[in-house]
């Protein structure tokens with residue numbers, strides 16, 4: 001039998017970040033604040049990510065570039081590596097991302113590239129908990145309910161059929 005399937009997803013769009021629920025606005029503000037500390041002398045594109053843990057704690061990270069380009073680390077990995085290393089049992093439930101160019105906050109929301117999506121997917125699969133993804137531009141902000149929306153048919157531990165801690 002041959003079947004054509006369709007995958008679609010819904011997301012919430014806020015025209016102004018001020019319209020976000022308080023806890024999401026707080027996460028966006030944290031991402032914007034940490035973006036200022038990014039080390040991005042090469043791209044001049046500073047990105048901040050803020051992870052909300054189940055306990056309510058917020059863990060932040062920014063991109064850190066390197067003259068040997070692939071050795072740099074993106075904001076999402078920086079924040080998630082921090083939370084996984086320091087709070088492995090406190091599950092991430094949301095991540096907000098904001099970006100700045102030389103003029104300030106970007107108009108467009110920063111959409112994570114494929115490898116960042118894969119990193120978020122790994123964390124969802126490690127904890128068994130969906131991570132809400134909040135992508136914030138200067139005004140417009142998207143709230144996406146989990147990584148399967150951005151990375152459907154993903155490769156994860158199920159494909160390896162391993163049962164890791």
Ligand code: THU
Nearest residue numbers: 043045047063074075111112113
């Ligand atoms: N970057 C991030 O940190 N996260 C993203 O989602 C987009 C891109 C960083 C990587 C690099 O330091 C700079 O932005 C330009 O790509």
